[in-house]
Every structure is written in structure tokens, then in C-alpha cells.
Amino acid sequence: MPEGGVAPALLEAWLTGRSLARGLPLPVASHGGFRVDTNGAAELRRWVFPTADMRIGELAGKIDSPREPIKACIPARDLAGFLPPGWDVQDTGYFMHCRCTPALPDLPDGFVARTEQGDDSGRIDIATTDGMLAARGFWGRGAEAFVYDRIVVDTAFRRRGLGKALMGLIGRNRHADDLPQLLVATEEGRLLYLSLGWEVVSPYATALRRERPPG
Incomplete structure (x- = not known):
């Protein structure tokens, strides 16, 4: 199993197609990753990172709502290592091509x-x-x-x-x-x-x- 990380352009391409499929706004580059404004009842927006990045922790420290998940193309244990207390992390899938x-x-x-x-x-x-x-x-x-x-x-x-x-x-x-x-x-x-x-x-x-x- 790959240990994680995709090219930013590839992640943006996937997020763009996903947004088109769901009628959502297109991804916007932000904090070293991408932001997608989903504007749903359960999720206001999501932040998605292509690789391990110290800016994940900086962003997490500014988020105060469970309606703003952080997602990343890295193993869950690595994502957990960037986060302050108060966050739960789970393996949620596989980026495939x-x-x-x-x-x-x-x-x-x-x-x-x-x-x-x-x-x-x-x-x-x-x-x-x-x-x-x-x-x-x-x-x-x-x-x-x-x-x-x-x-x-x-x-x-x-x-x-x-x-x-x-x-x-x-x-x-x-x-x-x-x-x-x-x-x-x-x-x-x-x-x-x-x-x-x-x-x-x-x-x-x-x-x-x-x-x-x-x-």
C-alpha cells in the first residue's frame, strides 16, 4: 500500500470532477491544500490536502466546528500527528486512478x-x-x-x-x-x-x- 501523497494537480482534478458531479463550487487553493464550500447541513466546507503538511495543524487550530472536516491523502496515523487535541481521525478510503x-x-x-x-x-x-x-x-x-x-x-x-x-x-x-x-x-x-x-x-x-x- 502506498504511504500517501498525490500531486496537487491530480488532487485538484479529482476535486473538480467531484464538485461537478455534485453541483458544488469548484475547489479553491488554500492553506497548502484545497477548500470546497459544500454548504450542507452536516458539512459547511471541507479542507483537502495532497500530502503531509505542517499547515494542516495550523488550520486545525483555527477550526472550531465539526462541520469543517480536514481530509488528506496520507495514512490516518500521519494525519493525526498534525492535529491538536479535540480531533478524531479515521481511515476513510483510497485515492485511486x-x-x-x-x-x-x-x-x-x-x-x-x-x-x-x-x-x-x-x-x-x-x-x-x-x-x-x-x-x-x-x-x-x-x-x-x-x-x-x-x-x-x-x-x-x-x-x-x-x-x-x-x-x-x-x-x-x-x-x-x-x-x-x-x-x-x-x-x-x-x-x-x-x-x-x-x-x-x-x-x-x-x-x-x-x-x-x-x-
Whole structure:
């Protein structure tokens, strides 16, 4: 397993595609990493760093809210080493890339795919022929990378080839063969992507500020 760190331009490319896929503001360079203003109920903004950086600790010392997670392409133990007391750290995924040909979009019998898309983003649903949602995935296509996002297969429909089919359907929107393919995977998802020719570039860790007790 790589010990961590990605090129800043590669991280920015992934964040850009992710923002396009989710309808969020594009990333902004800040504090040695990038800031994405997510403006959600659970998360106001996130800070994402490409490598180990002393500025992570400086930033953490200024954050007083659990709605501003710090994420970094380094192992969780390394991220924890930069943080002041009051933060919890967890391994949350793997930064992965692939320059391989996308999987063949072969749907098993009994399933149909529906697509919603704009100029640089889209969503694909796979459902049973009687309308039950079985899998869903999103994508965002920036100038520097094609990003797969929120790839989910319902537990009741796993081990039927739907994950591979979904990745293939999404991959058809890449358009340029030389555009890098990027995603951040969970532990479970990593196994699927490895089987499709993807490679782990770096671990991906998350730190959350604990809620301060009232008073």
C-alpha cells in the first residue's frame, strides 16, 4: 500500500470532477491544500490536502466546528500527528486512478439503465424491469480528469455484475481516451475497482473536530 501523497494537480482534478458531479463550487487553493464550500447541513466546507503538511495543524487550530472536516491523502496515523487535541481521525478510503479502458457496460438480464446528464456531469441508475432501484453512480468530467462518484450497489443486488456494468456505463461518458480516471473508494469498493484494473495511489484519511460541550 502506498504511504500517501498525490500531486496537487491530480488532487485538484479529482476535486473538480467531484464538485461537478455534485453541483458544488469548484475547489479553491488554500492553506497548502484545497477548500470546497459544500454548504450542507452536516458539512459547511471541507479542507483537502495532497500530502503531509505542517499547515494542516495550523488550520486545525483555527477550526472550531465539526462541520469543517480536514481530509488528506496520507495514512490516518500521519494525519493525526498534525492535529491538536479535540480531533478524531479515521481511515476513510483510497485515492485511486486508472488509465485502463472502462469496463464493458453489460447489464445482466432483468435490469435496465436510466441516464440523466448535463454537459460535464451525470447520473446513471440501474433498476429492475419492474422499477426497483438496484445501483446508482455519478460522474463529473473536468478538463484534467474524469471522476466516478458515489458508486453504490444495493446490498440485495450485489454479486450480480451490476458494479462492473455501472462503471462501464459511466465510463462511456469519458469521451477522451487520454483523460485520467479518478475516484476515492471505500474498503469494499476498492476490491471491485482493483478487479477492473484500477490502482491505489494513496490512502485517504478524514479528521473531524469534536463538538465542544456547551457552557
